Amino acid sequence: MGKVLCFGEILLRYSMGKNFPQQQDMSAYIGGAESNVALALANWNIPVGYCTALPDHFLSDTILAYYNKMGVDTSSIIKSGERIGTYYLNQGADVKNAGVIYDRKYSSFSQLKPSTINWEEVFEGVSWFHFTAIAPALNTNVAALCEEALIVATKKGITISLDLNYREKLWKYGLNPKQVMPKLADYAHVIMGNIWSAEKMLGIAIDPNLIASEKDPDLVEQARITSKEILARYPNCRTIANTFRFSEEESVKYFATLYQNGNIYKSETLFATNTIDKVGTGDCFMAGLIYGILHQKKSQQIVGFAAHAAYQKLFIKGDATTSKVDEIEQLIKQNE
Template sequence: MKKVLCFGELLLRLPPANAGEWLRNNTMPVFVGGAELNVATALATWGVPVKYCTALPDNIISKDITDYLQQKNIDTSPIIYSGERIGLYYLKEGADMKSAENVFDRKYSSFSTLATGIVDWDAILENVSWFHFSAIAPAVSESAAALCKEALQAAARKNITISVDLNHRSLLWKYGKQPIEVMPELVQYCNVVMGNVWSANSLLGIPVDANIHDQGTQENYLSTANQTAKYIFQKFPQCKWVANTFRFDGNENNIRYYAVLDTVNQQTVSPIFQTASVIDKVGSGDCFMAGLIYGILNQHASTDIIGFAAAAAFGKLQEKGDATKNSVEKIQNILAKNKQVFL
């Protein structure tokens, strides 16, 4: 079986305990993550052969990290050793990735400074059938955006399936270009697009009703997702699958979650998942993306693809850390408990 290649920036997440406890106790945990690495970790956990490509400085910390990833059955041979630092971010315990309390410290990281014309894409893409990246990668720097385009062109020449997660991080995109100036040029190569109707609006300029929440019905949200998918299919003819997620956070971490998968001729909806408690919100969307890749790779039916992906994302909310440790069997059990609410 050929491999999935995940490409993006590796990050170390430092979650300071609330109310300054991390200072008084002189402790702060470290989680290894990054959107694309979280996808790679999930796929490796589920038995999918996977490669991971990023840029790291050539030092002992990077060696510890690559050893750690190899123990998770992730092929780290595509990693480029250059530059001087690993990107960091600080996120308060329990906060969401889009929270204003999220502090990025990744300027001049190895990934953000990696130039085009250096990476041997023919070698890295050998024995690869799927290439995955997210909108976070080109948001980091202008050189990273150019590198993404270089990688996508190389993958497209080899007829490799390409997927993108339309992660929108407004705290990034600080190098003088708006997402709408960059992302459409990259998404034109993609066969699978995942995100939500709001990120499609911000990153691709696809219309979304500003009053969408007024009705607040699932029927209305699903109709909007279908319209978004139709715009994507028309604007980006290479795209064959569009997935949109809907997560509504209520009081006291009460969460309602579902997802939808559109093809040109069909829309398929996941069960509705609900929980009153959340352990960690980080990485849930990445877990969904991994589930989507897993289902499409294994040629599952649309109902199984979207159901598994949504259950994987929902299950990740109950796990601490950036990437899931849940097995395929556990995710299928989560799905089975919620199948009664399929539309």
């Protein structure tokens, strides 16, 4: 099994305590969508590396030491610039929450430019490349750098996965996602997201009558329609996954679909109460998707494992999962 390489920005997430600032108890977590995927895969004994840019100071060194300890290869990480990107989100909230505050301008990663990374060298020993729609949301230079990576990865026969993370607050440089993402999606073999992000980023229409009911069969049918359209537009793509998470007060409903070889597969619908941290559930699903495909599991097993991994992340504080494979498999057995 070759190495999985994740490309994106390492972030610090700051979450205020309930009594902040009377009690100055703001917590910090290592985050970033691509980082969460890398840490999950390392935790599941998949060879994985990370490519990003960090400033050359002690905090970066501390973060890199943590990644190395967790089993993530950091040899491709560049030391440049002066800032680590951050975001602020209250504990337990969703990263899509309107209250999220990003502080990523002029970060080391956002200042990367085309031709600053030797992709031929970085892709040595790599069999899978993962990126998300968050990186190209930052600016035209990072978007162009993503395409550089995709061109080289394609020439080398590397499997490419894309997570259609939509972050409205990041698309502020004059281009909307539909002007950027279709070109990048054209390289992907595996596309994960949801029916709404596919609409916003790839322009794939949603039938309002299907989604209005929020009933599982109707949502699965929309996922099938969306998946077939993605395959029609992007012939390199072989696998499409869609996640569905609905929150109401303290409860969460979660399930996912997987489209492969002309068939759609649905995970069990899972319900959660008293969740701890919603951040990173989609990234955990993406990691589960990669894990299942690399282990050549059957389609139903892939979506089941990924969905249960994401579900379990709801009860883990921080941005990345700490669940082991056997814990996820045990959860699957409990729900059979």
